[in-house]
Amino acid sequence: MPAASPRADRELGAVATSQVNGCSYCASVHAKRFVELSKRPDVIDRLYAEGLQAQLDPRHKAVTDFSAKLARDPVAMQESDLAPLRAQGLTDLEILDLVHAVAMFSWANRLMQSLGEPVLG
Numbered sequence: 001m002p003a004a005s006p007r008a009d010r011e012l013g014a015v016a017t018s019q020v021n022g023c024s025y026c027a028s029v030h031a032k033r034f035v036e037l038s039k040r041p042d043v044i045d046r047l048y049a050e051g052l053q054a055q056l057d058p059r060h061k062a063v064t065d066f067s068a069k070l071a072r073d074p075v076a077m078q079e080s081d082l083a084p085l086r087a088q089g090l091t092d093l094e095i096l097d098l099v100h101a102v103a104m105f106s107w108a109n110r111l112m113q114s115l116g117e118p119v120l121g
Contacts (some may be wrong), residue, residue, distance in 0.1 A: 006037075006094075007033075007037050008034055008038040008040075009059075009063050009090075009094070009098060010097065010098060010101040011030045011031075011033045011037060011038075012030075012034050012038075012043070012060060012063050012067070013063055013064075013066075013067035013098050013101045013102050013105070014026065014027075014030035014067075014101060014102075014105040015027050015030045015031050015034060015044070015047065015064075016047075016052060016063070016065075016067035016068045016071065017067050017068070017070075017071040017101075017102050017105045017106055017109065018030060018105060018109050019047070019051070019052055019068070020052070020067075020068050020071040020072050021071060021106060021109035021110065021113075022109075022113070023109035023112055023113055025112055026105065026108060026109050026112055030105070031044045031047075031048075040060075043056055043057075043060050047064070052064060052065075052068050058084075058087070058088055059088040059089075061084070062084035062085050062087070062088045062090075063085070063088075063098065065084065066081060066082075066084065066098065067098065067101075067102045069081060070099065070102045070103075071102055071105075071106050082095060
């Protein structure tokens, strides 16, 4: 079976999704995991400093832009939104995996937000 998208891409997609949805707890958890997997704290530093409009390398920019748009307005997605991902070498299976991650984390963000703020115990 062909490989799904790299775990770091899914984690970065979850960071962008959580930023769109205003779930800082989820964004921080997935940012930490992205850094562990990718060894690229600079990507997260830029996203936190500059927001989703941050200038990132082409692959990370394609993943964050796609994830943010899908989280923000899934009905507005067009086939042309896939072009930047494909230009970075993502296969259809990897893109589908990213779509699933964004959908799942959009749901998880809303669940976390409905439960209230995390409490240190």
